[in-house]
Amino acid sequence: MNRWTTFAAALALCTVCSAAFATVNIFACLPEWAALATELGGSKVSVYQASNALQDPHRIEARPSLVARMRSADLAICTGAELEIGWLPVLLQTAGNQKVQPGHPGFIAAAEFVDRLEIPTRLDRADGDVHPAGNPHIQLDPHNIAKVGLVISQRLGQIDAGNAAYYESRSKDFQGRWGQAISRWEKDAAPLKGLRLVPYHKNTVYLSHWLGMTEVMYIEPKPGIPPSAGQLSELVARLQAEPADAVIRTAYQDPKAAGWLSEKTRIPVVDLPYTVGGTAAAKDLFGLFDDSIARLKAVKK
Numbered sequence: 001m002n003r004w005t006t007f008a009a010a011l012a013l014c015t016v017c018s019a020a021f022a023t024v025n026i027f028a029c030l031p032e033w034a035a036l037a038t039e040l041g042g043s044k045v046s047v048y049q050a051s052n053a054l055q056d057p058h059r060i061e062a063r064p065s066l067v068a069r070m071r072s073a074d075l076a077i078c079t080g081a082e083l084e085i086g087w088l089p090v091l092l093q094t095a096g097n098q099k100v101q102p103g104h105p106g107f108i109a110a111a112e113f114v115d116r117l118e119i120p121t122r123l124d125r126a127d128g129d130v131h132p133a134g135n136p137h138i139q140l141d142p143h144n145i146a147k148v149g150l151v152i153s154q155r156l157g158q159i160d161a162g163n164a165a166y167y168e169s170r171s172k173d174f175q176g177r178w179g180q181a182i183s184r185w186e187k188d189a190a191p192l193k194g195l196r197l198v199p200y201h202k203n204t205v206y207l208s209h210w211l212g213m214t215e216v217m218y219i220e221p222k223p224g225i226p227p228s229a230g231q232l233s234e235l236v237a238r239l240q241a242e243p244a245d246a247v248i249r250t251a252y253q254d255p256k257a258a259g260w261l262s263e264k265t266r267i268p269v270v271d272l273p274y275t276v277g278g279t280a281a282a283k284d285l286f287g288l289f290d291d292s293i294a295r296l297k298a299v300k301k
């Protein structure tokens with residue numbers, strides 16, 4: 001073979017291999033969306049998870065490695081509703097990838113597809129980091145996961161039309177298993193109704209709303225603002241007058257304030273995974289809900 005035929009043969013081989021193994025590159029801002037995209041995309045997608053469960057989703061650094069991943073993405077899946085406002089806009093702008101800009105099929109802001117809680121009636125910086133589009137921590141209501149899942153499946157079929165039937169069948173399979181899991185969780189968590197919680201930040205409101213638990217107060221005086229020593233003492237006094245069942249700390253939060261409050265009030269701390277990877281048992285989306293419910297039920301005993 002001369003040089004030219006070798007080159008042509010290599011080129012032909014390469015074209016075949018890229019057609020057979022073409023994958024949709026997915027950039028997932030947060031672990032829950034990476035897990036969901038993996039469930040739905042199977043072997044036809046390559047999922048990059050931009051942050052982990054031990055990182056505060058409001059505060060991720062838009063470092064060059066994330067820019068490079070965003071540049072080569074076919075689909076970006078983030079929460080939206082301003083959760084990632086501190087890092088996603090700069091990432092999208094620096095990457096300059098038209099496919100994944102908001103408004104294009106390659107960009108999904110999950111919060112747009114669910115009923116959001118706590119949409120404020122007034123906006124004032126004095127109220128702290130209030131999210132004007134409502135509470136963005138939507139992943140802890142499994143009904144929201146199902147809704148966002150349908151959008152992801154539909155977009156995958158649109159972006160990678162040749163595999164649309166594959167995505168549809170995976171979607172049906174996942175939604176079936178997920179619906180059964182929701183029924184099981186709702187039955188299993190029935191004793192949690194009325195449980196009185198003191199979370200650090202308003203990042204479990206969808207879980208509480210779903211299961212009928214009450215968030216009686218928050219350790220943060222205002223969203224995104226840590227409590228002062230005086231404010232912590234005030235919380236102790238309020239909890240002595242009106243006790244709660246559990247102080248909630250999620251995986252990415254500093255355990256100090258919750259631990260201190262628990263010590264003073266003798267109210268147990270429950271460490272919740274918050275997202276996939278937040279605890280050893282929260283290995284996937286099913287584990288996230290199994291483990292969250294099991295940990296909350298442990299305080300009821």
Ligand SMILES: [Zn+2]
Nearest residue numbers: 058202203223
């Ligand atoms: Zn928040």
